Amino acid sequence: MTETADDLSAPLGQDKPRRKRRLRLPFTAMQLLAVLLGLFLVTFAGFAIFNKDPLGGEPMTRIAIKPATDNAADEKPAAAGHGSEAKQEGKHETQDAPKQPGEQKTVTMIDGSTGARHDVVIGAGDTADKGDASAPPPVMAGINPKLLEKSRYGMIPVVADGLKPFNVYAADADRAKAAKMPVVAIVIGxxxxxxxxxxxxxxxxxxxxxxxxxxxxxxxGKLAERARAQRHEIFLQIPMEPYxxxxxxxxxxTLLTSLSTDQNMDRLxxxxxxxxxxxxxxxxxxxxFIATEPAMQPIIREAAKRGLGFFDDGSSPRSIASQAAGSAAMPFGKGDIAIDAVPTATEIDRALNKLESAARERGAAVGIASALPVSIERIGAWTKTLGDRGILLVPLTTAMLKSKSS
Structure with missing residues (x-):
């Protein structure tokens, strides 16, 4: 009875073991994830800001380099006991064996960041039979050979006998008539x-x-040759660094502001x-690039020295090309209106009307466009009636010369 009474009088729940307190972290899993993500972003931003790689995005090529081998070293020595005649014959074959064309090839590799040059001998293998893929482009038809100078990449323009490529390769135009009426030039790039x-x-x-x-x-070059055969004047677009x-x-x-003048000249x-x-x-x-004077000035001077003109497409309001060309006494022109910035027939027609107005106000105006089908169709239709409205369509060089004289 005593035991029963004790059991009945004992407080309920006192005989249960105490639970151990669980360890609680001072932050949640979501907070931890947020901190880790923040650290990753800070690390990435620091790498992007402080890791200077001016050639990021530049195309790279990997080539397999095979060390030059001596054919004689691969041959087994003549077996002993063949006599002096056999030795003389083997010696004759080693000395007189002709070297196979294309067996080896020397490639000059240039470090884009330092400009250092390294000559590397590689095995050409069967490529010699297929022609050299890096061979300079052939000279186009109708080109004055006196106005060409050999470079390590091929023939490039030069002034000779008082002749300049700008004057020699400018398309024919009635410049006397152009001097008396508003003119418009169109450049398709x-x-x-x-x-x-x-x-x-x-x-x-x-x-x-x-x-x-x-x-x-x-x-x-083949397409440019065809354009010249159709009496189009042509210009060469030089890829330059955008922002x-x-x-x-x-x-x-591409010409880059981070490269030295010599490196950019080599690319030019x-x-x-x-x-x-x-x-x-x-x-x-x-x-x-076109807004960076230390990078742009040498390019303008080199082009002027070679008798070329420079056309600024007008896409950069900070361009220093006009001042640089002026100091180099170089023919210069600048685009006034991007005709197909909005590539619809309605907007192209509106841009062409603005180009007409600019020509009437200033005497000459230049429009630029791409070779979109809608652009070609609308520009072609517009040029057919341009003369009826008292405006003369002229090649770019004629507009450049008129702007310079006015």
Whole structure:
């Protein structure tokens, strides 16, 4: 009974073991995840800011390098006991064996950040039979050989006997008539890449329309040659660094503000060698480069020395090209209106009307456009009635010379 009474009088729940207190962290899992994410973002931002890589986004090529081998070392020595005649025969074969063409090839590799050059011998293998892919482009038809100078990439323009490429390759125009009435020039850019659109521009637009070719494409020289055969004046577009490079990359061998003058000059020579017969050069993109005087000035001086004109497409309001060309006594022109910034028929027609108004106000105006089908169609239709409205369509060089004289 005593035990029963004790059990009945004992407080309920006193015989249960105490629970151990669970360890609680001073933060939640979501807070921990947020901190880790923040650390990752800070690390990434620090790498992007402090890791200087001016050539980020530049195309890179990997090649397999095979060390040069001596064929004689691979041959087993003659077996003993063959006598002196056999030894003399083996010696004769080793000395007189002709070296196979294309067996070895020396490639000059340039470090883009330092400009250091390294000559590397690589095995050419069967490529010798297929032709050298890096061979300089052939000289185009109708080119004055006196106005060409050999570079390590191919032939580039030069002044000779008082003749300048700007004057020799400028398209024919009635400049006396152009001096007395408003004139308009149209420049179609981005050609050479895409044979179909380039051919459309060449064949569907009047000869007075100037065509600007990029240095890229399988054979830009062949298309440029065809354009000249149709009496179009041509300019060469030089890829230059935009503000958002390398996210927006014009292409291989782009001129960069981070490179030295010698490095950019080497790249310029590569571009100049891709074709011939152009009256001048123009920027392809390049809002940052064309606004950076230390980088742009040497390019302008070199082009002026070679007898070329320079056309600024007008895309960069900070461009110093006009001042640089003026100090170099170089023919210069600048784009006034981007005709197909909005590539619809209505907006293109509106831009062409603005171009007419600018020509009447200033005496000369230059419009730029791409080779979009709608652009070619609207520009072609517009040029057919331009003369009836008292405005003369002229090549770019004629507009450049008129602007300089006015």
């Amino acid at each position: 981005g050609l050479g890449v895409g044979a179909a659109k380039t051919t459309d521009a060449i064949m569907k637009l009047p000869p007075a329309v100037t065509l600007a070719f990029t240095p890229y494409g399988a054979d830009p 958002d490079f390398p996210d927006n990359d014009p292409g291989p061998q 020579y590569w571009h100049l060698s891709r074709m011939q017969g152009y009256a001048g050069i123009t920027n392809f993109m390049g809002a940052r």
